[in-house]
Amino acid sequence: MSELLIEAINFIKAGDKEEGKRILVEILTEDEKNEAAWLWLSAAVETNDMRQECLEEVIKINPHNQSALKALSRLQQAQV
Numbered sequence: 001m002s003e004l005l006i007e008a009i010n011f012i013k014a015g016d017k018e019e020g021k022r023i024l025v026e027i028l029t030e031d032e033k034n035e036a037a038w039l040w041l042s043a044a045v046e047t048n049d050m051r052q053e054c055l056e057e058v059i060k061i062n063p064h065n066q067s068a069l070k071a072l073s074r075l076q077q078a079q080v
Contacts, residue, residue, distance in 0.1 A: 001036065002027070009040055017044040035061045039068055048075055 004027055012020035021044040027037045035058055042054035052075055058068035 005034075005036060005040070008037070012040060012044050020044045033061050035065065039065070042068075042071065048079065051075060 004023055008020045008023035008027070010020075011017070011023065021041065024037045024041045024044060027034055028041070031037070038054050038057040038061065042051045042058070045051055045054060052072065055068045055072040055075065058065050059072065062068075
């Protein structure tokens with residue numbers, strides 16, 4: 001895991017989602033297939049639609065990512 005990704009995760013865990021999101025977008029600009037960055041971005045975005053888009057990106061990259069599959073399922077159940 002890159003130092004930048006760890007930094008972003010630490011910001012998100014500390015409650016500074018905006019700074020975490022900024023770093024994650026920077027990471028994804030250079031590596032749009034960064035599975036972990038997409039997953040963490042889903043925790044930093046504001047809306048359920050954005051969260052769903054991030055989780056769907058994770059699943060495109062890795063269809064077996066259990067964290068993303070579970071989160072997407074919970075999100076879809078909450079929208080019903």
